[in-house]
Amino acid sequence: MSKRNKNTEDVKDQVEEVLDTPVEETETQEEVSVEEQLKEELGKEKDKFLRLFAEFENYKKRTSRERLELFKTASQDVIQSMLPVIDDFDRALKEIEKSEDKDLIKGVELIYNKLKETLKSKGLSEVEVAAGDVFNADDHEAITQIPAPSEDLKGKIVDVIEKGYKLGDKVIRFPKVVTGQ
Numbered sequence: 001m002s003k004r005n006k007n008t009e010d011v012k013d014q015v016e017e018v019l020d021t022p023v024e025e026t027e028t029q030e031e032v033s034v035e036e037q038l039k040e041e042l043g044k045e046k047d048k049f050l051r052l053f054a055e056f057e058n059y060k061k062r063t064s065r066e067r068l069e070l071f072k073t074a075s076q077d078v079i080q081s082m083l084p085v086i087d088d089f090d091r092a093l094k095e096i097e098k099s100e101d102k103d104l105i106k107g108v109e110l111i112y113n114k115l116k117e118t119l120k121s122k123g124l125s126e127v128e129v130a131a132g133d134v135f136n137a138d139d140h141e142a143i144t145q146i147p148a149p150s151e152d153l154k155g156k157i158v159d160v161i162e163k164g165y166k167l168g169d170k171v172i173r174f175p176k177v178v179t180g181q
Helices: 003-073 076-096 102-121
Strands: 124-127 141-146 157-162 164-167 170-173 176-180
Touching: 076 102, 076 164, 076 170, 102 124
Parallel strands: 141 176
Antiparallel strands: 124 164, 157 176, 164 170
8 A cells, every 4th residue: 555545544534533523522412412401391390390289289278268268157148137136135135034924034035045056156256345345446336425424434335235246257247335435
C-alpha cells in the first residue's frame, strides 16, 4: 500500500472515530432528555392527580357539612310555627295555676312538658334571660324602655315579654325584653 492510501485510511479512521463519538454522545443526551421529559411529565401528572384528589376531598367535606346543616335546620319552619303554641301554653299555665283544680294543672303540665321535651329532642333550647341581666342588642330584642325601678336596673333588662329560642346553635327567635332607662 502506498503511503497515501495509508494516510487516507488513517484519516478515514480518525474521521469515523470523530463522527462516531459525537453521534453516541448525542444519542445519550437524547436518551437523557427523553428520560427527563418523561420524569417531568410524570411529575406534572402526579401533581395534577394530587390537586384533583384534594379538590374532591374538599368537595366531599363541604357537601357533608352542608347536608348536616340542612338536616339541623330542615325542621326550623315547623318548630318556629310551634313557638306560639308554647307561648300559649305558658300563658295558660299561669292562668290555670290561679284555679284550685290540681288535676287540671297536673294534666296541662304533663302535656306541656311532653311538647317541650319533644321539641328539645329536635334541638330546640330556650335562650336564658332574666330580669336584671345586662341588655345586649345582639342577643335581645328591646320592645320598649321604661324608667328603671331602681338604679341597679338602668341599662339592664327589667322584664322578659317573650322567651327566645335556639335551634342547635342558631337563634330562631330573640327574646323580647323591656329595658330600664
